[in-house]
Amino acid sequence: MVQKQNEMLNGFWRIKWWRYRYAILAGILLNIFLINHFFLDQSISDLNPFPATQYPPPTVPRPKDADAPPAPSGVIVTPPKSSATYNLNDYNFNGQYVGWPLERLCGETKWQEGLVFVCDNNSGGIGNIRNFILTCIRYAIEAGATGITMPQIQRRSETDLANIFTTGFKPLNYFFDEEHFRSSIETYCPQMKIFNTKTDIPNAGKIQEITEFYPKDLNVDTDGCDGRGVNRHLDQFRQKFDQWIRDNKRPSSWEEPTTLRFRWATFFEWPIIRDGPEFAATFGDLLRINKDIEKIAVKTILELQKFAGVQPDGTLITAPYLGVHLRTESDALNFWPDFDTQSDGYIREADTRNMKHAYLASGNATDGHRFGAKAFDKLGLKVTQKMDLLKGEDLKALTDLSWDQQALVDYLVLSKSTHFTGCSFSSFAMNIGIKRHLMTGGINSRPWRSPGDVFSTLVGRFDSWYGDWMFMYECMWP
Ligand SMILES: *[C@@H]1O[C@H](CO)[C@@H](O)[C@H](O)[C@H]1NC(C)=O
Ligand SMILES: *[C@@H]1O[C@H](CO)[C@@H](O)[C@H](O)[C@H]1NC(C)=O
Numbered sequence: 001m002v003q004k005q006n007e008m009l010n011g012f013w014r015i016k017w018w019r020y021r022y023a024i025l026a027g028i029l030l031n032i033f034l035i036n037h038f039f040l041d042q043s044i045s046d047l048n049p050f051p052a053t054q055y056p057p058p059t060v061p062r063p064k065d066a067d068a069p070p071a072p073s074g075v076i077v078t079p080p081k082s083s084a085t086y087n088l089n090d091y092n093f094n095g096q097y098v099g100w101p102l103e104r105l106c107g108e109t110k111w112q113e114g115l116v117f118v119c120d121n122n123s124g125g126i127g128n129i130r131n132f133i134l135t136c137i138r139y140a141i142e143a144g145a146t147g148i149t150m151p152q153i154q155r156r157s158e159t160d161l162a163n164i165f166t167t168g169f170k171p172l173n174y175f176f177d178e179e180h181f182r183s184s185i186e187t188y189c190p191q192m193k194i195f196n197t198k199t200d201i202p203n204a205g206k207i208q209e210i211t212e213f214y215p216k217d218l219n220v221d222t223d224g225c226d227g228r229g230v231n232r233h234l235d236q237f238r239q240k241f242d243q244w245i246r247d248n249k250r251p252s253s254w255e256e257p258t259t260l261r262f263r264w265a266t267f268f269e270w271p272i273i274r275d276g277p278e279f280a281a282t283f284g285d286l287l288r289i290n291k292d293i294e295k296i297a298v299k300t301i302l303e304l305q306k307f308a309g310v311q312p313d314g315t316l317i318t319a320p321y322l323g324v325h326l327r328t329e330s331d332a333l334n335f336w337p338d339f340d341t342q343s344d345g346y347i348r349e350a351d352t353r354n355m356k357h358a359y360l361a362s363g364n365a366t367d368g369h370r371f372g373a374k375a376f377d378k379l380g381l382k383v384t385q386k387m388d389l390l391k392g393e394d395l396k397a398l399t400d401l402s403w404d405q406q407a408l409v410d411y412l413v414l415s416k417s418t419h420f421t422g423c424s425f426s427s428f429a430m431n432i433g434i435k436r437h438l439m440t441g442g443i444n445s446r447p448w449r450s451p452g453d454v455f456s457t458l459v460g461r462f463d464s465w466y467g468d469w470m471f472m473y474e475c476m477w478p
Pocket of ligand 1: 121264265
């Protein structure tokens, strides 16, 4: 068929073109005229042969409650060709901060005066807490909130690890570098102010509070799907949210502000790739680990280098080590891979990669020792932990920290390991794997795929999570 068409065309040009020479000439002249017409009448930047005034939009009836999407406002930021510079060779845990994707998103957002998101009820370990905070901020931007309150962290009970609620709130710097968080938002998303507490909001006495808000509730019309249809809720979130605000008579202004707080637990439900790889890869870097905790991690890696037989020079990490996260603490759920599955998997990784030394993170001391013995027995793999590596003042600095803060030292040391291996169910391990995955393509990295990449391997199958409502791998920002 295609060949036939080609023959016909060839035939046309061979035999007939002379006959149509005047028509062809007229066509060429008209084209030149039209092209010049556009150049003469319009600036090159909005050179659009189909301007809206000439071709009015089709009159497709819109659903009554759906407003036109917010028009992009502000500057369009042109992506520079930079990518994050995170690597495994030095003692820098963060690489370069890339703020333009956030700046671009905030520049495209239609902002709503006096709407403040309260992102405070964040609980669990680092993997969960990062996602609680980031999910809240991402929704805040989507809703056009002109303010957020400074995120806080729920302190976990030291005696009952599953109790993550009753011990009280800690400031953001309990885990994170607060100054970096503040300055990044102030620089790249100045439209959204940070209030230290609710009382710092202008006209705080007149605040109308929305509590227990759940974004997916705006999508109760599941359109023929079963209950899980609400998961397709993001595309029209803004229109539905604006409508909800109007229906509930909560238009906000700085004279009469509105605060909004999510129902617990709103997290792992924003598919990160929706915002494009650049934003997905850089948004999470708002939350960097507290600098004092980073210092303890540096000390730990220096000692670890000695353990692996190298005298460290303090600038480069040269001795290879396998990073292992054994997740069998008492709050582990019963359908997660158990000690045997995990330890077999980790030892297999050490074997495949010919590793002689391993750094182990585990909140379960008994199982930690069991793993060390098993790994040495099976493979001659030498295993160590932070408590064994640090001495004197450094050890005291570590033990002065809470259980979750101590885990941040592990988080950092593991993130710099030659190869990392952990449990597929742990958001802690996932987060390390997903962050290291950025080294595959910088800010253009494509999503993580189980069970891993050249830098990390997760062990055990992630089959389901509470009936399909948490999408951890899809919704975790590195
Ligand atoms: C945080 O969430 C938990 C779980 O729903 C809830 O019990 C607790 O009251 C919340 N804390 C605050 C301060 O709202
Ligand atoms: C350690 O793990 C074992 C299972 O492997 C579990 O029975 C025990 O409760 C855990 N201990 C702690 C302190 O988490």
